[in-house]
Amino acid sequence: xxxxxxxxxxxxxxxxxxxxxxxxxxxxxxxxxxxxxxxxxxxxxxxxxxxxxxxxxxxxxxxxxxxxxxxxxxxxx
Numbered sequence: 001x002x003x004x005x006x007x008x009x010x011x012x013x014x015x016x017x018x019x020x021x022x023x024x025x026x027x028x029x030x031x032x033x034x035x036x037x038x039x040x041x042x043x044x045x046x047x048x049x050x051x052x053x054x055x056x057x058x059x060x061x062x063x064x065x066x067x068x069x070x071x072x073x074x075x076x077x
Contacts (some may be wrong), residue, residue: 017066017067018067020063020067021063021064021067024060024063025060028056028057028060031052031056032049032052032053035049035052035053036049
């Protein structure tokens with residue numbers, strides 16, 4: 001399991017994982033900031049923005065678990 005250490009002690013793999021997650025999170029927020037007002041301007045009676053928010057949020061949660069190293073035991077042979 002991956003442990004939390006200061007930035008200068010992180011392995012290149014951990015930095016790569018964290019960088020990928022930050023980009024994923026940034027993309028999620030950018031798209032959601034665009035979808036929510038778009039939904040309310042185009043069809044305020046139907047909150048369809050919740051579907052991509054929950055769906056993509058679930059994938060983002062799995063990405064967090066991977067960055068934290070929760071799947072490392074499953075990947076080793």
